[in-house]
Amino acid sequence: MSEVLLASRIPLENYADVVGAGEIEELRALAKPLRGRSMEMINSTAVGGGVAEILNRLVPLAEELDLSIRWDVMRGAEEFFDVTKSFHNALHGEPYQAKRKDFDIFLSYNEQNRATLPLDAEFMVIHDPQPAALIDGRPPGSNHWVWRCHIDLSHPNRAVWEFLEKFVSRYDGAMFSSPEFSRQLPISQYLFYPAIDPLSEKNCPLDSEFVQQVLHRYQIDPQRPILTQISRFDRLKDPVGVIRAYRIVKRYFDCQLVLAGGSASDDPESALVLKEVVRAADRDPDIKILELPAWAPLEVNALQRASTVVVQKSLREGFGLTVSEALWKKKPVVASAVGGIPTQIIHKHTGLLAHSVEGTAYQIRFLLSHPEIAAKLGEHGHEHVKENFLITQKLKRYLALFLMLDRRI
Amino acid sequence: MNVAETPFDFVTASYLTRIGNQSAGTLAELLTGLEHCSDASIFYHTFQTLGSHHFLTEGFSNDFAQWTLSSTNRNDLAEQLAALDIRDYTSIAALRTDLCCMVRDFCIAQPQVTSQSGLERFYFCESVEVTVPLGHSARNLDEFRDGLTHLSHAAFYFHFISSRLRLQLQTNDFSHWLSSSLGLRTLADSINHIDVYTNTLDSARGKMLRLIDRERKKV
Numbered sequence: 001m002s003e004v005l006l007a008s009r010i011p012l013e014n015y016a017d018v019v020g021a022g023e024i025e026e027l028r029a030l031a032k033p034l035r036g037r038s039m040e041m042i043n044s045t046a047v048g049g050g051v052a053e054i055l056n057r058l059v060p061l062a063e064e065l066d067l068s069i070r071w072d073v074m075r076g077a078e079e080f081f082d083v084t085k086s087f088h089n090a091l092h093g094e095p096y097q098a099k100r101k102d103f104d105i106f107l108s109y110n111e112q113n114r115a116t117l118p119l120d121a122e123f124m125v126i127h128d129p130q131p132a133a134l135i136d137g138r139p140p141g142s143n144h145w146v147w148r149c150h151i152d153l154s155h156p157n158r159a160v161w162e163f164l165e166k167f168v169s170r171y172d173g174a175m176f177s178s179p180e181f182s183r184q185l186p187i188s189q190y191l192f193y194p195a196i197d198p199l200s201e202k203n204c205p206l207d208s209e210f211v212q213q214v215l216h217r218y219q220i221d222p223q224r225p226i227l228t229q230i231s232r233f234d235r236l237k238d239p240v241g242v243i244r245a246y247r248i249v250k251r252y253f254d255c256q257l258v259l260a261g262g263s264a265s266d267d268p269e270s271a272l273v274l275k276e277v278v279r280a281a282d283r284d285p286d287i288k289i290l291e292l293p294a295w296a297p298l299e300v301n302a303l304q305r306a307s308t309v310v311v312q313k314s315l316r317e318g319f320g321l322t323v324s325e326a327l328w329k330k331k332p333v334v335a336s337a338v339g340g341i342p343t344q345i346i347h348k349h350t351g352l353l354a355h356s357v358e359g360t361a362y363q364i365r366f367l368l369s370h371p372e373i374a375a376k377l378g379e380h381g382h383e384h385v386k387e388n389f390l391i392t393q394k395l396k397r398y399l400a401l402f403l404m405l406d407r408r409i
Numbered sequence: 410m411n412v413a414e415t416p417f418d419f420v421t422a423s424y425l426t427r428i429g430n431q432s433a434g435t436l437a438e439l440l441t442g443l444e445h446c447s448d449a450s451i452f453y454h455t456f457q458t459l460g461s462h463h464f465l466t467e468g469f470s471n472d473f474a475q476w477t478l479s480s481t482n483r484n485d486l487a488e489q490l491a492a493l494d495i496r497d498y499t500s501i502a503a504l505r506t507d508l509c510c511m512v513r514d515f516c517i518a519q520p521q522v523t524s525q526s527g528l529e530r531f532y533f534c535e536s537v538e539v540t541v542p543l544g545h546s547a548r549n550l551d552e553f554r555d556g557l558t559h560l561s562h563a564a565f566y567f568h569f570i571s572s573r574l575r576l577q578l579q580t581n582d583f584s585h586w587l588s589s590s591l592g593l594r595t596l597a598d599s600i601n602h603i604d605v606y607t608n609t610l611d612s613a614r615g616k617m618l619r620l621i622d623r624e625r626k627k628v
Binding site for chain 2: 026
């Protein structure tokens, strides 16, 4: 078994200060008909990356509502994660030559996991492509299975998608982070936003003294503008492109760049990308490359709060939760118009979108020149996250989904 | 104080967005989509932004207008679509007819832009509403006011906005109950006339509470 044991628990009532007592009452009302029903979430990593982070918060909150929920992580060796990383990139549209052996490895590890995971909950939620073939272990005619896809499937590699589609089509429904990611499928498809937890260490309010300590620890000057991108060291996050944009901005503003990120246990490529980033930084003392351990949430929180502008210059993106994190902290954000980012950044209302290195640099310069506009975007961004991308909203959507499956609306 | 025979039962709602199989990349395709999408989809795209972006009171009167502006850069058509007020309609069919007319007339007048691809595609979606009773109700204006004060945004949206689809766009749950169960027709009308396009959900609720307080002073 590989059930994830969760350490921290935040009482549901604590969220009332953030979202209002009415929202909490509503969650309890929606959960009531589901008490005693079993739910199981399955993904491929317990640490690092947006999915694990969401489940780490969502599962304890569901337990607070007296729901019977468990979270299991599928097991796999290096060869499996190498294959699923290739699939991940291919589904995002990167070049990939499909090999029979890769598909066999994928199927073999799914089969091994079918033998060890329970798969008998009334509501099964399978996250992302890695465990998609677990559907083969569905007991006949009984429980509800839904597939939650967190990645951008708008331009998938055909061979990989056709392989996966055979499994996905057998679920009762699929959830995507943007309508653009949906596919022509014979099953219902729903819009499901990822979410952040406003009370987690990554997003809770911090003392300014702690923020200053973190800046001091990483030798970041609080007196000069700080541009920050928080993300895994992954080519699809384009950290080298961020450095190029920073170099353009640097001609006009004496700013600093912080590139901070951790690595996920299912991402074998991150060490290589980190080397590329160090090379591109070329020992510029104003570029801080911080490889943070997977759980350095307070440091990430402090870096975001200390930032003048937060950047998310991804080339492809599932959703880009770091954008919501920054907006929640009322930070002006410049981000690429890819994946789920335009859902979070309504251009000129909750942040600014860009489509190139030059565009990113221009929007950063604009915000550094107009701090009053930057502040207004940050305020609107905070409201947008509060209404749509908080963990309480996410939990509500799951409850609605389970109720809907149960009632077959 | 009037006491209603039928209480107002406060309900909460959670919304799932179902992604349809139709999408549009050009104005011609938008017209085809408008002609064939479900009533729920027309309603979703003319009202959902009032729930999800309710803190913004500019630029988002409906999704069709927003897409026409941001993706096809046709300000003239976008302004026409944005000017539609759903309270002028007594059915989704009539609303659909007018939306189609506007886009069709524009396509006839400017055929050269009809097939130009927009920056992003428009995806037709619809809401799936899941409701659960909150377990409290009101029989008089005081209890109604108290319940209204404590509603979440989603529950308020359900009773004040989403209910219009059920009630054939004529009224909303609050006005319907105030008029039919408490006989407060003037208050009901005033509440129904609160401009849902230029108010946030919070400011609409604030106006409603002020109207109720004025009514209570008359008693």
